[in-house]
Amino acid sequence: MRPDDPFFFDPNLPTPQFRSPEEAQQVLDLLVELMAEAGIDPETIYAFKTTGGLLPSETAFTPDQESDWNAAVREYQEKLQRNKPQ
Numbered sequence: 001m002r003p004d005d006p007f008f009f010d011p012n013l014p015t016p017q018f019r020s021p022e023e024a025q026q027v028l029d030l031l032v033e034l035m036a037e038a039g040i041d042p043e044t045i046y047a048f049k050t051t052g053g054l055l056p057s058e059t060a061f062t063p064d065q066e067s068d069w070n071a072a073v074r075e076y077q078e079k080l081q082r083n084k085p086q
Contacts, residue, residue, distance in 0.1 A: 028053055047072035 003016035010019050035045050048055050050072035054065055
């Protein structure tokens with residue numbers, strides 16, 4: 001992330017400022033759509049969206065991030081079990 005990165009910072013402002021929360025949500029929504037189109041599994045997409053954009057990578061999560069990710073995955077799996085036809 002650099003000050004001239006238009007993904008994170010508003011390029012129309014004279015000094016680097018993060019985009020508004022509304023714009024950030026629009027970006028997350030777009031990424032979720034692209035992830036689905038790319039065939040990313042629904043569990044990962046759900047956890048990504050639920051955690052506000054966390055995604056496993058080569059760099060480790062902080063303990064709090066890992067806890068949030070795992071909770072989101074468990075929540076997704078529980079929802080699947082509840083909605084599973086009997």
